[in-house]
Amino acid sequence: MKKDIPENIVKDIAIAVALEGESxxxxxxxxxxxxxxxxxxxNVLITSKGYGEKNGEPIKTSTLRHMFPLVENSAYALIEPIDESTFGLNNEYWLSxxxxxxxxxxxxxFLPESIVESNFIKLPILNKPGVMIR
Known part of the structure; x- marks a missing residue:
């Protein structure tokens, strides 16, 4: 039964979009x-995709899958580069x-237009500016 499945709560894990450099x-x-x-x-598995609307038309990006055998404690893993043109979409990362x-x-x-400078923090462990969801 569904009630017999333990509810494992994800804590102390974050997905972050970091500004690496600018020209x-x-x-x-x-x-x-x-x-x-x-x-x-x-055995970390992450799927990423973007979706939303632009000019009244539905838009979907490709779904990408990423696998990491191990991510050490107090460490990070680079998932993927992200293009600024997708910041107007919902950017979804499903982690297992x-x-x-x-x-x-x-x-x-990451909701549309949430990856903006006014939401920047200094990202823990990375020590870079960016936006983070915990």
Whole structure:
């Protein structure tokens, strides 16, 4: 029964969009998984996609899948570069990982226009400016 399945709550894990650099022509952005836990996570699977509307037309990006065998405690993993043109869409990252034999999963969604300078913080562990969801 559904009630017998343990509800494993994802804590101390974040997805962040970091500003890596900027030039006159463009800015360079990357998406990271940040493990803020005191223990490593294993068999990490992340799917990413963008969706929304532009000029009244529905838009969907490709779904990408990323796998990391291990992300150490207090460490990060580079997921993918992200293009500024997708910041007007919902950018969804669905994370699954194991600690021991227990599986955890959570969906992180950057809403349209949430990746803006007014929302920047200094990202933990990365020490770069960006936007983070925990």
């Amino acid at each position: 006159v022509e463009s800015k360079t952005w990357y998406v990271y998984l940040i493990n803020l836990k005191n223990e490593p996570i294993e 990982y194991y600690i021991g034999r227990e599986i955890f999963d959570k969906k992180f969604i």
